[in-house]
Amino acid sequence: MVRPTDQIGQPPTCLTIEQEDGTQRIIGTLGNVSSVTGKSKAGKTFGVSAAVAAAVACRLILKIKGSLPAGQRTVLLFDTEQSRYHVLRVVRRICALSGIAEPPNLIVFSLREYPPNERLALIDYAFNNTPGVGLVVIDGIRDLQVDPVLDSEQSSKIITHLLRWTTDLNIHILTVLHQNKTDNNSRGHLGTELNHKAETVISITKDSNDKEVSVVAPEYCRDRDFEPFAFSINEQGLPFLVEGWKADQRSTNRKEAKTAEASKASRTVTPGQLPAETHTVILQRAFSGVTPDKYGETCRRIKAAAEYFGHKFGDNRAKEFVTYYLTNHRLKLVDTTYTLNLPPVELTVTNPIESGLV
Numbered sequence: 505m506v507r508p509t510d511q512i513g514q515p516p517t518c519l520t521i522e523q524e525d526g527t528q529r530i531i532g533t534l535g536n537v538s539s540v541t542g543k544s545k546a547g548k549t550f551g552v553s554a555a556v557a558a559a560v561a562c563r564l565i566l567k568i569k570g571s572l573p574a575g576q577r578t579v580l581l582f583d584t585e586q587s588r589y590h591v592l593r594v595v596r597r598i599c600a601l602s603g604i605a606e607p608p609n610l611i612v613f614s615l616r617e618y619p620p621n622e623r624l625a626l627i628d629y630a631f632n633n634t635p636g637v638g639l640v641v642i643d644g645i646r647d648l649q650v651d652p653v654l655d656s657e658q659s660s661k662i663i664t665h666l667l668r669w670t671t672d673l674n675i676h677i678l679t680v681l682h683q684n685k686t687d688n689n690s691r692g693h694l695g696t697e698l699n700h701k702a703e704t705v706i707s708i709t710k711d712s713n714d715k716e717v718s719v720v721a722p723e724y725c726r727d728r729d730f731e732p733f734a735f736s737i738n739e740q741g742l743p744f745l746v747e748g749w750k751a752d753q754r755s756t757n758r759k760e761a762k763t764a765e766a767s768k769a770s771r772t773v774t775p776g777q778l779p780a781e782t783h784t785v786i787l788q789r790a791f792s793g794v795t796p797d798k799y800g801e802t803c804r805r806i807k808a809a810a811e812y813f814g815h816k817f818g819d820n821r822a823k824e825f826v827t828y829y830l831t832n833h834r835l836k837l838v839d840t841t842y843t844l845n846l847p848p849v850e851l852t853v854t855n856p857i858e859s860g861l862v
Contacts, residue, residue, distance in 0.1 A: 547718030557601035576638030584644030
């Protein structure tokens with residue numbers, strides 16, 4: 505029973521989406537369920553990886569900001585669809601996006617080989633035996649029963665578990681579910697029930713004018729709708745924000761924007777296009793005579809150092825360079841600061857221009 509005189513505080517927020525004006529729109533709070541839907545290969549796992557990385561690092565990635573409360577910063581990820589190899593790729597992607605080589609607050613399970621009843625039991629056990637959990641992601645929620653898409657009773661059982669877990673443990677659960685092949689609705693009875701019970705339902709679809717771009721948009725929100733945004737995948741297999749994308753652009757404008765962006769991109773170097781020696785001199789200049797600093801300042805320094813050697817690019821590309829250096833162990837993240845991690849032999853390069861390295 506809920507009485508008018510009851511004092512019930514607003515639940516803590518764990519996931520928001522940043523708007524153009526810098527404000528945040530809530531998509532996930534503790535004690536609630538949300539859902540990400542999309543057709544096969546639309547980019548759901550990439551988008552969810554960004555959300556998990558944002559929650560793990562408690563910072564902004566793409567447009568998604570993680571803000572788990574102290575004492576509840578452990579994130580559990582259950583994958584029911586992919587092989588262990590592909591789950592490992594997801595884990596490494598999350599680490600690269602978060603900027604943390606081995607996040608101590610991320611625990612990932614691959615459950616594809618187990619039957620539905622055992623998957624459900626394993627998830628329940630993990631929930632009740634892992635301290636400090638704030639966010640849980642179940643990628644492949646339909647696989648917790650034999651056929652919850654067509655069977656209303658089975659879908660009801662899954663929903664009951666989700667609501668009990670979120671209420672009893674005060675956590676947020678983000679589920680991932682496929683859309684119908686013939687329309688953009690979540691599949692079957694389970695999709696319908698999730699739409700009714702979820703705090704937020706988010707769709708990830710391919711841009712109709714550019715199949716390399718995935719669009720993230722609100723379907724149902726208990727808070728105010730967020731502004732749709734788009735991402736694509738870079739050469740390192742990481743999602744990055746598509747700058748300048750607008751949901752209300754006409755087809756011709758999108759094509760023109762894509763042509764301009766492609767022309768710009770062709771002139772903008774990517775990390776994989778530069779030789780190792782050039783990366784060395786960029787890092788040496790970026791970290792010369794300075795103390796270790798946080799993410800934003802590190803991106804700025806690398807951007808300025810690259811420009812000094814003739815490689816000019818924007819903020820998003822600078823973030824790709826930081827991720828590249830972390831992945832290749834040229835930078836090291838200690839707490840929240842970034843330090844140089846070059847092998848001693850690389851520190852002998854002193855005059856890159858005369859050496860012909862840039």
